Amino acid sequence: MKFERKDILEIDFITNRDYDLFFDTINAEISSITNIKKSFLKKLIICSIELIQNNIIYNNKAVSRLELYSIADFFILDYIQTTNKLKFQNLANKIDNINKMDFDNIDLKIKENIEKPKFKSGSGNGLLTCRLKTKNQLYLELLDAKNENKYKFILRLKLDYYEKSNPGTSKNTFS
Amino acid sequence: MKNQIPAQAKTPLVEKDLKLNLIKISGVIIPENPIPFFEDLYSFTEELVQKTSKFNLHVDLEYFNTSSARYFYDYLKKLIEICDLHLTWFYDSDDEDILESGQELEELCKIKFSFVEK
Numbered sequence A: 001m002k003f004e005r006k007d008i009l010e011i012d013f014i015t016n017r018d019y020d021l022f023f024d025t026i027n028a029e030i031s032s033i034t035n036i037k038k039s040f041l042k043k044l045i046i047c048s049i050e051l052i053q054n055n056i057i058y059n060n061k062a063v064s065r066l067e068l069y070s071i072a073d074f075f076i077l078d079y080i081q082t083t084n085k086l087k088f089q090n091l092a093n094k095i096d097n098i099n100k101m102d103f104d105n106i107d108l109k110i111k112e113n114i115e116k117p118k119f120k121s122g123s124g125n126g127l128l129t130c131r132l133k134t135k136n137q138l139y140l141e142l143l144d145a146k147n148e149n150k151y152k153f154i155l156r157l158k159l160d161y162y163e164k165s166n167p168g169t170s171k172n173t174f175s
Numbered sequence B: 001m002k003n004q005i006p007a008q009a010k011t012p013l014v015e016k017d018l019k020l021n022l023i024k025i026s027g028v029i030i031p032e033n034p035i036p037f038f039e040d041l042y043s044f045t046e047e048l049v050q051k052t053s054k055f056n057l058h059v060d061l062e063y064f065n066t067s068s069a070r071y072f073y074d075y076l077k078k079l080i081e082i083c084d085l086h087l088t089w090f091y092d093s094d095d096e097d098i099l100e101s102g103q104e105l106e107e108l109c110k111i112k113f114s115f116v117e118k
Helices: A016-020 A022-031 A038-058 A085-100 A103-115 A126-134 B035-049 B066-082 B096-109
Strands: A005-013 A064-071 A074-083 A138-145 A151-160 B013-017 B022-029 B054-064 B084-091 B114-117
Touching: A005 A016, A005 A022, A016 A022, A022 A038, A038 A064, A038 A074, A038 A126, A038 A151, A038 B054, A038 B066, A038 B096, A074 A085, A085 A126, A085 A138, A085 A151, A103 A126, A103 B066, A103 B096, A126 A138, A126 A151, A126 B066, B013 B035, B022 B035, B035 B054, B035 B066, B054 B066, B054 B096, B066 B084, B066 B096, B084 B096, B096 B114
Parallel strands: B022 B054, B054 B084, B084 B114
Antiparallel strands: A005 A064, A064 A074, A074 A151, A138 A151, B013 B022
8 A cells, every 4th residue: 555645844944044034934834734733743843943953053054945744644854955975974974873873872872962062063962862752763865966065865854643663773765 | 130131033031030039941942052042041140149049940941952952951050059959840731842851951960850830
């Protein structure tokens, strides 16, 4: 049986103003989705904040797009952006490492990053938090690599509406 | 002496009540760079803490990003060193995420928070 993709929302972030107002935009758009538990919508908003702020902090507010859609009982958050080859490879390695961790270790790592931060800006906890909130793997898909400075990719989060935990393996492709 | 730090798009309203030795933080803490907000918050708090040993902090947040968690923890650690901190963490009954954030900070700070469902 094939489940159809049902589009829920798409938001583009292009200008500085889009990024300045990003929270108001996603909060208003996601909160207005009907027939979904408020606690679940909140997880979608928390994950969106972390995805977008990772782009703001580490990727110079590159033009990006947030898409939310559902397939059967899953809600999928796709965050599409472009970066350079080095940053993409670093992100891929980071995601691989996070996907290999179990939830107890993620919890410990988050606390360690708060207590003994290693970064000048940010906490290093954004993607760890996304994995914890989604109870799922993080997925990275390269869409296009025109040259070393134009790696277009999707960072994909998959949330089970019924919150069945799926720690899975370290595969970072999505099907 | 100012009695509040107004809320901005990514920072919360902070209010001071001198009679109750209380500071209340409400709204969202989601700046990409949390340092200026937490510096202001600490200066704002210092005025009150110097006058009293028992200090009440009410935290009533809707959203709280991961970048701010480390600075919030630093702020609380400083307060714990200089006063008798009584922290009340408010949360909505259907908001397990904010409750968990409070419990995480409580564990790191090694003091007991009061959790109050709204």
